[in-house]
Amino acid sequence: MSFGRPHLRTSYEQDSAIFPTWWQKGAAAFALLFITLMVLGNGAAAAIPNWLFGATWLAPFTLVIPFAIAALGYNILTGVTGQVSLGHAFFMGVGAYTAVALGGKGDGGAKACIPFHENLGLLESAGECGLGLPIWIWLPMAGVLAALVGILVSPAAVKVRGLYLAIVTVGLTFIGLHIARMLPEYAGDYESGRKWPKLDIRLWKEETPSIDLNEDGKWFGLIHLTEEQKQFFFLFAILLVMMAFAKNLVRTRTGRALQAIRDRDVAAEVMGVPEQHYKRIGFAISSFYAGIGGALWASYQGRVSPIDFSLLLSVEFVAILLIGGAGTIAGTMLGVTFVELLPKVVERLTGWLAGELDSGGVISTIANFLLTSGQQGDFGPVSTSPTAPGWPMSVFLWNPVIYGVLIVVFLIFEPHGLFGIWLKFRNYWKGWPFSY
Amino acid sequence: MGDLLLLAQDSSGFFPIFLQTLVKGLALGSIYAIMGIGFVIVFKGTQVLNFASGGMAMAGALFMSIMINDGGLPFMPWSNPLAPAAGTDPSIPRWLINLFFALIFAAIMGMILERVAIRPMVGQPLFSMAVITLGLETAIGPFNRDATSQAARTLGVPWKLEQWKLFDAGIPKSYVAAMIAAAVCFGAVNFFFRSRFGVAMRAVAFDQEAAQAQGINVGRVFSIAWGLGAALVTVAAIFYGMGPFPPQGTVSQEIHPILAFRVLPVIILGGLDSIPGALYGGLMIASAEVFAGQYLSQWTKILGAGYSTIVPYLVMLIVLLVRPYGLFGTEEIRRV
Known part of the structure; x- marks a missing residue:
C-alpha cells in the first residue's frame, strides 16, 4: 500500500479497497477522532469557540x-x-x-x-x-x-x-x-x-x-x-x-x-x-x-x-445528491451536511445580523439592507419575525428558495457537486506542476 | 382539502346527479387537459418535463388576482384602469383583458426562466433538465405561499356561482367556461402547430441539431415553447380557481401548489409528447376522479376524506403496469 497518488493503483486489492491510500485511511481516522473529540468536548470545554462547535450546534x-x-x-x-x-x-x-x-x-x-x-x-x-x-x-x-x-x-x-x-x-x-x-x-x-x-x-x-x-x-x-x-x-x-x-x-x-x-x-x-x-x-x-x-x-x-x-422532503434529497455529488459516499455526506445545516446557518446568521442592526459600520449596513424589523421605511427581503406573514418573507420561507436556487446553480455550473469541486482541487495538485 | 364538493346535494334522482357528475368531470377534465397541453408543449419544444409548471401557473393566477383585486401592482405608480370597483366582480370584457395581461406576464416569466435556467443545460440528460425545473419549482413556491398567506386572493369571477338549469341538474357557468377555454386552447394549439413556428417546433422536437442545420432558430423555439407552456398552465390555474371548483373563486394556498402534480397522471396516460393524448388523458383521469368522488362517497369514512384526489395516481399506476409508455405516448426506441 502506498501513500499514493489517487488513481495510481499498484495492485488489484488496492483498487477495490475502501480506502485505497494511506492518506485516505488517515483522513478517515482523523475525521472520526475529530468528531468524537468535538462532541465530547462540547459543553464541557469552554475552549472550543461557540461558533465552531458550541453546545447549540x-x-x-x-x-x-x-x-x-x-x-x-x-x-x-x-x-x-x-x-x-x-x-x-x-x-x-x-x-x-x-x-x-x-x-x-x-x-x-x-x-x-x-x-x-x-x-x-x-x-x-x-x-x-x-x-x-x-x-x-x-x-x-x-x-x-x-x-x-x-x-x-x-x-x-x-x-x-x-x-x-x-x-x-x-x-x-x-x-x-x-x-x-x-x-x-x-x-x-x-x-x-x-x-x-x-x-x-x-x-x-x-x-x-x-x-x-x-x-x-x-x-x-x-x-x-x-x-x-x-x-x-x-x-x-x-x-x-x-x-x-x-x-x-x-x-x-x-x-x-x-x-x-x-x-x-x-x-x-x-x-x-x-x-x-x-x-x-x-x-x-x-x-x-x-x-x-x-x-x-x-x-x-x-x-x-x-x-x-x-414532496418537499423528496426534493431535499435530490438537492443533497446534486449538491454533494452523485454516486459517492463522501459526496453524499458533504451534501447532507450542507443541505441540512443550511437552514440552521441561515437562521443563526439572520439572528446575528438582527443584533447588529443598529451597531453602525459595514455589517450594520448589510443588515439594514437584508432585514426588515418592522420599522417604517424598511425594505429588506428577510423579516426578522419568524411568523409574520406576507412580504418581507421569514427565514423559513427563504430556505426552500435557497435550496431551489442551489439545485439550479449546481446543475448548471458544477454538475458533480461539492465532491466534484474537491476532485478538481485534488487533480490540480495530483499532477502538479503539470496541469494534466 | 382538495376534494371536489358534492354538488348533487340539492337535486335528487339518478339522472340529474349523473348529468351533473358528467359535466363536472368534463369541466375538470378540460382544466387538466389545458395544463397537460402546457406540459406537452414544453416537452415537445425543449425535451424538458416541466415540474415548475405548478409554480408558474400559481404565479400567473396570483398576478391576475393582484391586477383585479388590488387594482394594480405594488411598486407601480399607476393603478390598473381595468380593475373593477373594490369589492365587485369584473365584467366579462374587462376580465378577458386582465386575463390577457396575466397570460402575457406568465409567458414572459416562462421565457425568462427558460433563458436563465434551461438554455445553459441544452444537451444534458433529460433528468438533469427535469431536476432543474424541480429546483425552480422549489424556489418559486415560497413566494406563492407567501403571497397567499395573509388573505384569500380572490380571482374576481364575472359569473360568480350562477348556474343554468338543465333537466333538473344545475350546470354552473364556470364549468361551461372551463370547457370553452379548453376548446379554445386546443384549437389555438392545433392552429399553432400548422403555423411557421409550430412546424419549426415539430422539427426541433424531432431532432434539435438537424433542425438547426436547416436554419431553424432553435433558441427561439425554446423561448416560444416555454412562453406558451407557461401561459397555458396559467389559464388552467385561473379557471380552476373559479367557483364551484374547491378554491371557491380564490387562488388557494392548499390546492394550487399541487395542481400541477395532479396533472402528472394525465400526461402519463396521454404520453409526454402527444397533444390529443393530453386531452383524452385529462378527460379520462378527471372523469375517474369525479365519478369516484360522487359514487363512492358513502364509503368516505373508510376511504378517507379527499380520497378522490388520489384516484388519478392509482389509475396511473395501473396503466403503467400494463403499458409503460402510457396510452398514447410513443414507445422509446432503446439503442446501445
Missing part, C-alpha cells in the same frame, strides 16, 4: 444523521443505479410509521386505541395505537417493512424508466400522504402529528431502559455524557454501520450490476445483467435505508406529522 448535527442514512439510500437508488426517484419521502414515512406502530405507546388519553382492521365499518374516532416494543425490534422492522413496500411497488417502478419513474414516485408520495390521513390511530392528527417512541435501548417492555439515551449520566460506568452526546453517539454508530454497508455494496457483484444499469441499461442487459431484477434490489435497499432514516428522524424529533413527508 450538537442538536443540529445530530439531526443530520438520520437524513444522512436516508441519503445513503437515495444515493444507492439514484447515484449508483441511476433510477431517479421522487418517492424517498414516502419510504421514510413507511419506516417512521412502522416504528411508531411497533414502538409507540397509546397516549393513555380518554380514547382507547382501536386498530384499523377492527375499526373498519365502525367508523369511531380512535385514540393512538402502538405496541410499545423495544428499539431492536422496531428499528430493523422499519427498514424491512419499507423495503417490502419498495418491492411491492417495484412492478410499476422497474418497468418504467427515466422521467416516467420520477412521475410514478411523485404519485407514491401523494398516495402515502392520503394513507396517513386515513390512519389517524397510527399517524396522529394530520396537522400536528403524534409522539414517537424515545431512543432508548430496552430488552423488552421493562420500565427502566438498559441503556438510557434520554438522561445525562455515566455510560458503562466510564464516561459522563449529556443526553445530547449520548444520542449523537448512538445515531453516529448506526450511521457508520450503514455507511460501511453502502460502501461495500458498491464493491460486490450486486453493486457492479447496479452501476452497469446506471451507465447503460440496454448494454447491461446485453451483458447478462437481469435489469428488472437488479432494479428491484436497488429499490429495496434504498427503501430499507429510507425506512431506517425515517424511523430515526421521527423518534429523534419526538413529534412528526404526515405533512413532513411531503
Whole structure:
C-alpha cells in the first residue's frame, strides 16, 4: 500500500479497497477522532469557540444523521443505479410509521386505541395505537417493512424508466400522504402529528431502559455524557454501520450490476445483467435505508406529522445528491451536511445580523439592507419575525428558495457537486506542476 | 382539502346527479387537459418535463388576482384602469383583458426562466433538465405561499356561482367556461402547430441539431415553447380557481401548489409528447376522479376524506403496469 497518488493503483486489492491510500485511511481516522473529540468536548470545554462547535450546534448535527442514512439510500437508488426517484419521502414515512406502530405507546388519553382492521365499518374516532416494543425490534422492522413496500411497488417502478419513474414516485408520495390521513390511530392528527417512541435501548417492555439515551449520566460506568452526546453517539454508530454497508455494496457483484444499469441499461442487459431484477434490489435497499432514516428522524424529533413527508422532503434529497455529488459516499455526506445545516446557518446568521442592526459600520449596513424589523421605511427581503406573514418573507420561507436556487446553480455550473469541486482541487495538485 | 364538493346535494334522482357528475368531470377534465397541453408543449419544444409548471401557473393566477383585486401592482405608480370597483366582480370584457395581461406576464416569466435556467443545460440528460425545473419549482413556491398567506386572493369571477338549469341538474357557468377555454386552447394549439413556428417546433422536437442545420432558430423555439407552456398552465390555474371548483373563486394556498402534480397522471396516460393524448388523458383521469368522488362517497369514512384526489395516481399506476409508455405516448426506441 502506498501513500499514493489517487488513481495510481499498484495492485488489484488496492483498487477495490475502501480506502485505497494511506492518506485516505488517515483522513478517515482523523475525521472520526475529530468528531468524537468535538462532541465530547462540547459543553464541557469552554475552549472550543461557540461558533465552531458550541453546545447549540450538537442538536443540529445530530439531526443530520438520520437524513444522512436516508441519503445513503437515495444515493444507492439514484447515484449508483441511476433510477431517479421522487418517492424517498414516502419510504421514510413507511419506516417512521412502522416504528411508531411497533414502538409507540397509546397516549393513555380518554380514547382507547382501536386498530384499523377492527375499526373498519365502525367508523369511531380512535385514540393512538402502538405496541410499545423495544428499539431492536422496531428499528430493523422499519427498514424491512419499507423495503417490502419498495418491492411491492417495484412492478410499476422497474418497468418504467427515466422521467416516467420520477412521475410514478411523485404519485407514491401523494398516495402515502392520503394513507396517513386515513390512519389517524397510527399517524396522529394530520396537522400536528403524534409522539414517537424515545431512543432508548430496552430488552423488552421493562420500565427502566438498559441503556438510557434520554438522561445525562455515566455510560458503562466510564464516561459522563449529556443526553445530547449520548444520542449523537448512538445515531453516529448506526450511521457508520450503514455507511460501511453502502460502501461495500458498491464493491460486490450486486453493486457492479447496479452501476452497469446506471451507465447503460440496454448494454447491461446485453451483458447478462437481469435489469428488472437488479432494479428491484436497488429499490429495496434504498427503501430499507429510507425506512431506517425515517424511523430515526421521527423518534429523534419526538413529534412528526404526515405533512413532513411531503414532496418537499423528496426534493431535499435530490438537492443533497446534486449538491454533494452523485454516486459517492463522501459526496453524499458533504451534501447532507450542507443541505441540512443550511437552514440552521441561515437562521443563526439572520439572528446575528438582527443584533447588529443598529451597531453602525459595514455589517450594520448589510443588515439594514437584508432585514426588515418592522420599522417604517424598511425594505429588506428577510423579516426578522419568524411568523409574520406576507412580504418581507421569514427565514423559513427563504430556505426552500435557497435550496431551489442551489439545485439550479449546481446543475448548471458544477454538475458533480461539492465532491466534484474537491476532485478538481485534488487533480490540480495530483499532477502538479503539470496541469494534466 | 382538495376534494371536489358534492354538488348533487340539492337535486335528487339518478339522472340529474349523473348529468351533473358528467359535466363536472368534463369541466375538470378540460382544466387538466389545458395544463397537460402546457406540459406537452414544453416537452415537445425543449425535451424538458416541466415540474415548475405548478409554480408558474400559481404565479400567473396570483398576478391576475393582484391586477383585479388590488387594482394594480405594488411598486407601480399607476393603478390598473381595468380593475373593477373594490369589492365587485369584473365584467366579462374587462376580465378577458386582465386575463390577457396575466397570460402575457406568465409567458414572459416562462421565457425568462427558460433563458436563465434551461438554455445553459441544452444537451444534458433529460433528468438533469427535469431536476432543474424541480429546483425552480422549489424556489418559486415560497413566494406563492407567501403571497397567499395573509388573505384569500380572490380571482374576481364575472359569473360568480350562477348556474343554468338543465333537466333538473344545475350546470354552473364556470364549468361551461372551463370547457370553452379548453376548446379554445386546443384549437389555438392545433392552429399553432400548422403555423411557421409550430412546424419549426415539430422539427426541433424531432431532432434539435438537424433542425438547426436547416436554419431553424432553435433558441427561439425554446423561448416560444416555454412562453406558451407557461401561459397555458396559467389559464388552467385561473379557471380552476373559479367557483364551484374547491378554491371557491380564490387562488388557494392548499390546492394550487399541487395542481400541477395532479396533472402528472394525465400526461402519463396521454404520453409526454402527444397533444390529443393530453386531452383524452385529462378527460379520462378527471372523469375517474369525479365519478369516484360522487359514487363512492358513502364509503368516505373508510376511504378517507379527499380520497378522490388520489384516484388519478392509482389509475396511473395501473396503466403503467400494463403499458409503460402510457396510452398514447410513443414507445422509446432503446439503442446501445
